[in-house]
Amino acid sequence: MSSRKRPISLEDMQKIAAEATERQPCQDCGTAPGAPCTQPGRGRSICKSRWIAAAIAIRQQARGTRRTPEQEAILAALPRVSREEIEACRTPAGGYSFTRARLAAWGVPYPPPAGWLQALLRDEDGADARHQ
Numbered sequence: 001m002s003s004r005k006r007p008i009s010l011e012d013m014q015k016i017a018a019e020a021t022e023r024q025p026c027q028d029c030g031t032a033p034g035a036p037c038t039q040p041g042r043g044r045s046i047c048k049s050r051w052i053a054a055a056i057a058i059r060q061q062a063r064g065t066r067r068t069p070e071q072e073a074i075l076a077a078l079p080r081v082s083r084e085e086i087e088a089c090r091t092p093a094g095g096y097s098f099t100r101a102r103l104a105a106w107g108v109p110y111p112p113p114a115g116w117l118q119a120l121l122r123d124e125d126g127a128d129a130r131h132q
């Protein structure tokens with residue numbers, strides 16, 4: 001049984017759109033989480049790759065995929081990094097390039113655990129806003 005063929009509901013689409021814009025960076029237009037896509041392509045407001053990343057995140061949330069306590073501890077121990085520092089990892093093409101050395105400097109293990117970027121940016125996202 002595949003759930004992939006199930007038609008997507010409007011509610012799901014809204015959830016994915018919100019996840020994409022608020023939590024996912026866009027590798028295609030090089031947009032940080034919280035900013036809209038600048039070059040999403042014709043007929044789109046969100047780049048396909050960003051949309052897919054968000055859809056996967058939503059699906060994992062829906063499945064109740066939880067990080068292990070170990071992973072949670074790693075994320076909680078990460079330093080807070082300003083959006084400016086994240087932006088400094090831009091490539092000339094406008095995307096992001098997080099090198100292994102860069103991640104290590106922030107204390108992020110490699111491969112980086114899910115949610116690492118949000119963990120680094122937790123202040124920038126406004127931690128309080130999440131609990132409304």
Ligand SMILES: [Zn+2]
Pocket residue numbers: 026027028029030031037038039040046047050
């Ligand atoms: Zn984009």
